[in-house]
Amino acid sequence: MKVLKFGGSSVASPENIIKIKNILSSYDDRIIVVVSAFGGITDQLLQAGDLAARQKTEYKEVLREIESRHLDTVKELIPITSQSKALSKVKSELNVLETLLEGAYFIGEITPKLSDKIVSFGELLSSYIISEYLISEELDVVYKDSRDLIKTFKLAGKNVVDFAVTDSNCRDFFATNTASISVCPGFIATSKNDEITTLGRGGSDYTAAIYAAALEADILEIWTDVSGMYTANPKLVKQAKAITHISYEEAMELSHFGAKVLYPPTIQPVLSKGISIIIKNTFKPDEAGTLITKSKNDSGKTVRGISHIGNMALLSLEGPGMVGIPGISKRFFEVLSQADISVVLITQASSEHSICVGISADDVEQSVEIVNDAFAYEIERGKIKQVIPEKGLAIVALVGDNMKSHQGLSGKMFSTLGKNNVNIRVIAQGASERNISCVINEKDVKKALNALHEEFFEENVKQLNLFVMGVGNVGAKFLNQIKAQEKYLKKNLKLNVRVIGMSNSRTMLFDEKGIQLDKWEEVLSKGEKADRQLFIQKVNDLNYRNSIFVDNTASAEIAETYPSFLGNSISVVTCNKIACSSDYENYSNLKSLAREYNAPFLFETNVGAGLPIIDTLKNLIASGDKILKIQAVLSGSLNFVFNNFNDTTTFQEIVKRAQKEGYTEPDPKIDLSGIDVMRKILILARESGYVLEIDDIKNDSFLPEESLATKNNEEFFESLAKYEADFQKIYGNAKAKNCKLKYVAQFENGQASVGLQEIPKGHDFYNLEGSDNIVLFYTERYPSLPLIIKGAGAGSEVTASGIFADIIRIGNF
CATH class of the missing domain: 3.30.360.10 (Dihydrodipicolinate Reductase; domain 2)
Known part of the structure; x- marks a missing residue:
């Protein structure tokens, strides 16, 4: 038996649901299909509940949108001769939802119990509609409500799965169920008193993992909108590749540090049973995806992926009163834990003079207040400093099971970031050496990820991002030479040279994918009005690694802009002699900036054109x-x-x-x-x-x-x-x-x-x-x-x- 879970993006439209049907039709095994709510519906249900609780009549408009979405899906998917049953059931459920929202509106509040009931309609409706559609397509399908099988109880105020009862229910039902395909809603369950409960973040993954573990399935398949786990976030790193095979530990490290495909706590049931997981793409079902297994990967590669968490902040507790005093760390973490604030990263100086933790930036104000209150006595006597947070940060992590057996990875990581002027605020490394993490400015995340990916995954192909000012005689010849040598540079020198921006005296153009050099004159003529300051700002804002500003002009005004580039670790190459022949102080300053920010300042053509x-x-x-x-x-x-x-x-x-x-x-x-x-x-x-x-x-x-x-x-x-x-x-x-x-x-x-x-x-x-x-x-x-x-x-x-x-x-x- 196999368990398949389809997320919100996979069921976001009738067209996508048809793709799911085609996927299911290819299976010979018995399968359990767990589905999420239609994409965006959960957010709408929460919005409607919030509006109703605040006695805003706008909740009715949101409800109408929810109703229209589901009814239209039924009408589009199910033949008209078979629609009446499905439409009747959907309308009946929506009537119940309307009643619950009206209740919240009249009493002016929404309880956790009522919220669970309202949100549960997303999965209830989607799973029922999908099952009816599959039946109309003559597949051997049965619908089973997960609320009948998965039972929860309260523990420390949270819904916790009662695995003894749940596993028994699952085994009993599926032992007698002979259908080839069983469709079940994800995310929802019931308490022992048959009250509707939800399974929290990643609840549909959790539902699928519960079924797979209870039935000792052959594999758990998670179908989503990407072809597996990637070496880096493909939205930020265009060269990122899907990882074909990865271990549980590596997958959880990558997921913890920002890879959104998996939410580690939800797959715990299958981990304990050693059941493999595969991440597949609903929209590209023929692609291999990522297989996650208990055994370590045997690819021999050290770094398996690069991940990050944004919107982070640092809290530092420091002061002379911490040295040699037991219990400081306990009090620090205890006060954060009691406020339900998750600590993502910890680092402590061996001198015991400071402890630094990474937390979500959303928790900063509360954290500062409660920590300063907890240590008010020590702060008042000058033994510990008041906590002052640092915001606008992100965590970047290298992950891999084999990292511990290779020397120099940390140095390679930090050297790569340093060369691109990415300031490292904090460093942390687990004892298992499976993860090396550092905290950097959030504005540098894209540059950092691309630089690290280039270093560890791209077979030493280095991407150079050029911003060209001046495309007259020299500039035009230069662009033509780059185009002509493109293949040679990649093959022989391992250099991928892209022109990201260019400008003449009239127009300027930027293309983050790289300007097509076989038609640069045409596209530049359609660019925006040239603006020197805006050009500089755009180059700095893009913040690409290996950025090079190329000045093909003889302009004194352009020469004056070099410090703004070099000071942001953007190299400068110029045939313009004005800067290097200006006041010696300016010349010396440019050379100093180049050294300080590791940004080469080259001007070979200032003397002798192309001669060395x-x-x-x-x-x-x-x-x-x-x-x-x-x-x-x-x-x-x-x-x-x-x-x-x-x-x-x-x-x-x-x-x-x-x-x-x-x-x-x-x-x-x-x-x-x-x-x-x-x-x-x-x-x-x-x-x-x-x-x-x-x-x-x-x-x-x-x-x-x-x-x-x-x-x-x-x-x-x-x-x-x-x-x-x-x-x-x-x-x-x-x-x-x-x-x-x-x-x-x-x-x-x-x-x-x-x-x-x-x-x-x-x-x-x-x-x-x-x-x-x-x-x-x-x-x-x-x-x-x-x-x-x-x-x-x-x-x-x-x-x-x-x-x-x-x-x-x-x-x-």
């Missing part, structure tokens, strides 16, 4: 080398200009061409004035360990003062034409000496300078072509023959690839 210049410099410094001198051609724009400028062209023509081909900023004066190169050499000097400001750098500009003073591109290009003779003279002088013109940056002895130089043949800079960059690092290890890095130093494609490389570096941290 800054990364190489960092490695030199980290390995103990010291920079003696840096010589470099750092402007791909200026290198392009002077490589193409000659006596057959005009300087203005070459600059316009450079602008058109994307080698310069939209305002080419930024490049030609030397400010861009000054920023780059400043960044290299700072990364070498020197304190330097932009004003400390000497700039020998080749542009006339009039050109530097222009206010727009039109004026600038006019001034270039005006001084063409001067530019030709500069070119002619270099040509006469068989030299080439290069705009060189140099740093030595703490001094930096930039300017146009005539480079002779044989020099490392002489044959630098196109828009290439070159850097010579003279160090203590490379004092005479420098370490040389050379290659394309400008262009949207290589800049995008440099940003991409920084993203991958973060993924590999």
Whole structure:
């Protein structure tokens, strides 16, 4: 024999009940079917009772909704020729319900006994309608009222099942019942005096477990709206997977810590008999579900699931008067127990100076009051501090039978949370080592669960969540590169890169499932109006693990937002040089924030676009080398200009061409004035360990003062034409000496300078072509023959690839 229980979601609609019929039709064994009230009906019954007790006539409207729901279900499920019996019975029961509610309305109160009677109608009506429907479908069905079989008695004010009488009743009835399917209401019972009682939270599961234990069933099947117990809450962790096999102990630990599929006390009857349980999905009956057995799982996996409880608070009892004084803990827990306040988590310092407990946030005010009253004497004398609660917390737990035989799990858990800036308030671990729990801020729950799930279940595939600001030349190329490399990253680097948000100067867009990069232009054009502050707020509110803000702009305003990201453990990758070349104090602060909040701040493309210049410099410094001198051609724009400028062209023509081909900023004066190169050499000097400001750098500009003073591109290009003779003279002088013109940056002895130089043949800079960059690092290890890095130093494609490389570096941290 098998016992099947169908919960409220499984019987929430006629369509769902038809699914149940199809499931039952596939069984050859004798089965007992326990059903809950139609989804939402129990809440409506409680609402109606409450309204009636408060003498609110609105209870009649709720009652009409309940009546309509049940009558409509009968009419939809049962053929019209067979409806009269069912409709008559349902109307009769609803009339009784109406009478009970009227009674509550007239006397202006509702007793526990009356409440039980009112709530019982949910299961009574659903089970009867379902049984009549199954009979109309010509299945071999009998209806049996659980109130005739399950008996309770009062113990400490609560209804407790009388198992001796109940088991006997069950065995007697089912020994003579020959029907293939027996349909029984869950949740309800009667006392020895035949008064209606209910079995409390998880009552339908409890009913099913009682039948399974009494009859020593082969298995207890719990049918619900999910395909078993999951490695984590699938509503919060999209990658969560159903667990195929789990032990009783693991299942109860996961259920205790928030997995809603099971309520541990209700399945106790089958645990004591060693009867297996399987969790199945009514809407996907072919899926395996989760098998729960007495034996431990043999999968070899350490962590079996990650769960959490939200809406928690901490109460801490502490003070010098606790040390060495027996009975403090007893008094603390006793006062909470007497107030019927459940303690979910306990931790105590070995010094005996404090005891900390986790409780529901709903019980905080009462708990603080009664504990402070209980210890008023000690508080008054300063031996114990007044209890002050901490709210807005949640408990996250790792669960697994095999955890105790593996070292380092706690460290791995806490390290993972720490890397994502999830502050751990309290830690607790059971002696069985089946559970490691910690208390964190509730706002961090989703991030914590996803980070832990990624660490323990996703075969080391790391998800990176990107928020991209700027989708122009560089940004567009960057997005296209991510799309093109998507499969490679997953397969070879175990990185799942998703763009969650993006913005240009007009619109912005967020998609928590990840923006489709093959149509990002189309969807972004339909996004909401761009708002920098709202963008920042949204990124911080989403609070994703492994979040990265990508700045593809040249905006000073965007550069000013970096602290708000880094301070929330959101990494920053940027090709925008403004932040790192701003005041040294700001640069230093950004680096400090990155270290403090474990949020990488990477800006490789600030110098040399996609060339590994800054990364190489960092490695030199980290390995103990010291920079003696840096010589470099750092402007791909200026290198392009002077490589193409000659006596057959005009300087203005070459600059316009450079602008058109994307080698310069939209305002080419930024490049030609030397400010861009000054920023780059400043960044290299700072990364070498020197304190330097932009004003400390000497700039020998080749542009006339009039050109530097222009206010727009039109004026600038006019001034270039005006001084063409001067530019030709500069070119002619270099040509006469068989030299080439290069705009060189140099740093030595703490001094930096930039300017146009005539480079002779044989020099490392002489044959630098196109828009290439070159850097010579003279160090203590490379004092005479420098370490040389050379290659394309400008262009949207290589800049995008440099940003991409920084993203991958973060993924590999």
